[in-house]
Amino acid sequence: xxxxxxxxxxxxxxxxxxxxxxxxxxxxxxxxxxxxxxxxxxxxxxxxxxxxxxxxxxxxxxxxxxxxxxxxxx
Numbered sequence: 001x002x003x004x005x006x007x008x009x010x011x012x013x014x015x016x017x018x019x020x021x022x023x024x025x026x027x028x029x030x031x032x033x034x035x036x037x038x039x040x041x042x043x044x045x046x047x048x049x050x051x052x053x054x055x056x057x058x059x060x061x062x063x064x065x066x067x068x069x070x071x072x073x074x
Contacts (some may be wrong), residue, residue, distance in 0.1 A: 014022060051057050058068075 014025060032046065048057070058064075
């Protein structure tokens with residue numbers, strides 16, 4: 001309930017802005033979301049590189065993967 005109330009308050013606050021201010025706010029939020037996604041991607045890449053360096057990653061074909069999955073089910 002608190003989140004819905006906060007979210008509704010945010011919407012009402014944005015609606016009180018002029019159209020120009022709303023457009024500027026939208027641009028700012030979109031830029032921040034893009035930056036957050038970039039950071040998440042970089043963190044995933046770093047983790048993948050670390051896993052690869054530690055030997056926690058296997059390489060192979062789709063057939064190899066299917067064989068491994070079949071062995072896990074047995």
